[in-house]
Amino acid sequence: MARLVFMGRLEDVAGTGELVVMPGPVEQVLAGLDPALAVQLLGERVRMALNGRLLTDMGGVVLAQGDELAFLPPVSGG
Template sequence: MARLVFMGRLEDAAGAAELPVEPGPVEQVLARLDPALAVQLLGEKVRMALNGRLLTDVGGIVLAQGDELAFLPPVSGG
């Protein structure tokens, strides 16, 4: 299995801090999620990190066995 990890408000939207998923192309993995959650995860300000490395381009990413894909929402401060 691979894992999706949700940070900040995305954890609330997902209902859990992480979710085990079948490995495969990210597009197919996200297509199996609740559509409302998938839309939030693909928001233009949400960053993704694969195995701890920030991604600049998410096209063509294929999750392998044991991979972790983290979703990082924008951070607000004050």
């Protein structure tokens, strides 16, 4: 299995901090999620980190057994 981790406001949207999913192409994994959540995760300002490394391009990313894909929303400060 692989894990999706939701940070910040994305945790509220997902209703949980993480989901366990079947490994496979990220596009396929996201297609299996609630459509409203998938739209939020694919927002242009959301960054993704695969096993702790920020991704610059999602094209062709395939989750393997034991992988962790974290979704990082934009952060604002005051």
